Amino acid sequence: MNFEKILQKPFLIAVFVFNIILFGVIVFLLGYVQNLLDNDSRNNLEEIVSQNKNVITSKLLLDLNRLDIISSKISDGLKNKNITQEAELNKFLEDYSKNSIDDSLFLANKDGIAYVEKRIPIDISGRRYFKLAIDGISNISERTISRINGEYIFVGSVPLYYDNKIIGTIQKIYTEKQMNELFAASLFSSKGYMYVINSEGYIILHTKHINCALKSDNYFRDVYEYGNAEAVRKMKEDIKANKSGFMENVVNGEKTFSAYTPIEQVHDWYLVTSVPTDVIAENGNVVMKIFYMVMVALVLIFLVSICYFAWNKRRQKRTLEKIAFVDNVTGGNTYNKFLVDVQELLNKGTDKQFYVLNFDVDNFKYINNFYGFACGDKILRQIYNSVNSWMQPGETAARISGDQFVCLLLDADEKRIESLFSSIRGITEENLMLHFSAGVYIIKDYSENLNLMVDKASVAAQTIKGVLNQHVVYYSKQFDDQTARNEELKRDLKLAIKNDEFVAFYQPKVDINSGKLVGAEALIRWQTKDNRLIPPGDFIPLSEKTGLVTDLDMIVFEKVLAFLRRSLDEGIECVPISVNFSRLHFANESFLPTLLQTMERYQVPAHLIELELTESAIFDNFSIIYDFTEKVREYGVAVAMDDFGSGYSSLNMLKDLAIDTLKIDRAFLEEAADNEKRNIIFVSVVEMARKLNISLVVEGVETGENVSLMRECGCNIAQGYYFARPMEESKFAELFREGKLC
Template sequence: ADINKFLEDYSKNSIDDSLFLANKNGLAYVDGDTHIDISGRRYFKLAIDGISNISERTISRINGEYIFVGSVPLYYDNNIIGTIQKIYTDKQMNELFAASLFSSKGYMYVINSEGYIILHTKHINCALKSDNYFRDVYEYGNVEAVRKMKDDIKANKSGFMENAVNGEKTFSAYTPIEQVHDWYLVTSVPTDVIAENGNIVMKIFYMVMVSLVLIFLVSICYFAWNKRRQKRVLEKIAFVDNVTGGNTYNKFLVDVQETLSNKINKQFYILSFDVDNFKYINNFYGFACGDKILRQIYSSVSVWMQPGETAARISGDRFVCFLLDADEERIEALFSAIRNITEENLILHFSAGVYVIKDYDENINLMVDKASVAAQTIKGVLNQHVVYYSKQFDDQTARNEELKRDLKLAIKNDEFVAFYQPKVDINSGKLVGAEALIRWQTKDNRL
């Protein structure tokens, strides 16, 4: 989906109408509103298989004109994710062959491996009897030359031959066009006018091919740069906390999971803590002040931690740490250091719970929950800031859940009974009221 969105955005913003992209399924993005299926085109099939190529003359499905289409694979992380196409009009391609060779007596062809003529110079000596170069040379009586040329092309080799055209001896050289799949360049010149500029056409053609490759490379670099930029933006959203500028809880989970997956033979701990009555700070001093305090807390914790430890803000004023050392004195020292960090002379109080990791495969969220449960048990307890999670918390949690279930059953079974304690005026001895009491009388002695 990200790739398709990029291809579509590129087609909308591209200033070159002759350059268009296609995804791996052959859906070409010609402009923002036009999509064309090119999956059946040979040039696309070759490119998606990793073969750069230029098509034979074909008819445009947009304007019906004759065109040639250059196509190369589009890579990302060493995988082909689509193709890039460059359109050349029939006029543009033929202009590449407008240069005269050898004092206007030379000429050339571009053919495929089966001998069919794709392009040729507009020249009086470029005599054509058919659309197949092999057939033309054969009909001029050059049987052996045709056989050798076919064998060389089949082996993807360069070669040359002497043949006669209308009684004039001609020297012809042929070579594969390396940048273009299944294309061969044939240059011919009468043997009596061979001169030093015999390779000028090859230079012109290769200059065009180099330009085409450069365009493709620029497009690929743009795609890779844009993809990396998007990745950095997404990572910042997912892994950078917008209040503290430090780790998010998602980043914390990733880092802890990576460490535990390595099965390092060390003891680790989860520390969960929050600020007591932090809601009061936000309400009285404002959220800007509250956010500033959260940043100061995270900064102090980051300095306090040892290598291999990590921390994050879960939400609000809740923080979590992954530690190698969770000695109570060490944690108390941290809280002492950050208790008076505020410029408003506020004294911060913390409640912290520690969970000792015994099973590396245990769910990390469950570990954090257990540390948080332990921290909640000392909320409001004077001079106690740290408590370690133990089995009694499991038992208490199970007992609380059982009580919740029994309360629902008691209401359903009418097990709550009202009793009234009379209130008597001691001076008059008269009944002036009563104190209502509710007693829970279970029918099956559950309590």
């Protein structure tokens, strides 16, 4: 196993490093190529737009200049005639229009009265081109409808001066065909196209191109409908600031680059030039090919990585299942596996009669002490193999612990069981005489707790320990007395809960360097009405079997919340208090909502509460507790793993589980065959917790030597008799108020 891990680590590192390098290369390559493409696109398009603007501007200004020349000639004519009266001026303008040989040319006085084709007087005072010209701004109008023939026209308009005052305007009519000739230039092999728009986005002119098939008469609205609202916003801002700009867009499913710029010489006109991206930059196709090749390579790499990690995770799962379900001594089923298998059999609702056989080897400790543990383990394997070969189809067996075994049988005849023990006695090479004590429980209620069934069989077996020539006893009514006593205790427990006889004791957590109180663990005690204190060992095991432990946990939880609330109201600087919770809570979906509602009721800040879960409880309910810890930590409640290091799954769970605090099992402090190795392991755990940003608390600190060992290993928080025993709330309140233990 160790060799396999050693081989595995370099490969994982290599995959990780390779993926990072590949990702970096891809990002760099895509960034470089994209910059190349964008630069080509911008440079080419900006150059084209500039050229188009110059051409169009030149043509437009040429006509406006012609109008300015005519305006100057008219002004000179007025000066020669020395006309000063407004009526005479208007008469002169009217006569000039009537005598003009160019039907597209007409004048208007300052009131907007003009003579056009057939010299019919019309009022153009409301026309925008007239208003701009009368204000001194030469301009060309947007597309408008002629009042004479109803055709679309454009009107160029310049001011008419006399004696340095504007006395009217001179206009020239351009047909739509004439204006469109301005856009006759071919752009990018006729794949490019242009618009002229005003500041509000309304389209004045556009080239003849399939992508100019307008959805509306407003360019902003068209771009918005193509799904590019951000481009519209930016373009409006640029136009408002009279700036040029650049944008990407998708037109008819084709990605395009568009550049826009104001036509300064023509009031309120903006030129927009658009070109498909695959035309404007020769590198476009290359970019796409490189991109797809990179993406395909990336997907393949990640698929391989995902497959590997999925395989590795399944392998880890099989390893965990092997640890949980394969006994490390016998190589057969563990007790957990036995419970799972038996529960499946009972859930099928079969009409078969089942029996639970629980047996162990009398004085097996003597064999371990005299012959050694290797011999003892060998005998345990031989026992399991004999039982496994002896059983019928549909039966199963497991080693519970030590030398204790359990079987689910379809036939529990005493002679059959005696034959099993006889066959086992003949397998030992050491010629040892093995004696067995066995109890049989007849399953009548399939819904009964399996552990309770096994316990009943065990209780029966204990009654014949040391009795000669009797190896099997059946659980019967005589054992019900013990059950009755348990029921009586159960009733007493329920009554004690009702009478509020359970109290919280507190054992401080101390900083060994400063003596400062940094927290506490709440522990339950049963204080009867006559003030007798019943220790947990007398009632907790039964409460766990009966499920009452969940009620006891919530009692302690509420008492802790009430204590913290009182302390906060008194202005005391509180430290977190941890509360233990049984694994039975996690079968209840309302557990977490109940916790949060209770905390809300007492208005206790979440950071003052820590939930303690044992390592074994976490392992047995890992998926449920994983979800639970993820949710509860969202609310700011800390989670602690109790008895860390007492089981086989601690490290494996840490990589997946969100844990705030590890409570080190007292076994780390005990003298070992090799104290140096013990210290190395202790220091490694402390360092690991620090790197994972997990707090560390050492339990069971009872001696000065324990404290010294903690200091040597860099661990500062202790809980144990050396500093304080669990104490009642009134005494702890004084300590809580002071905030320091020693």
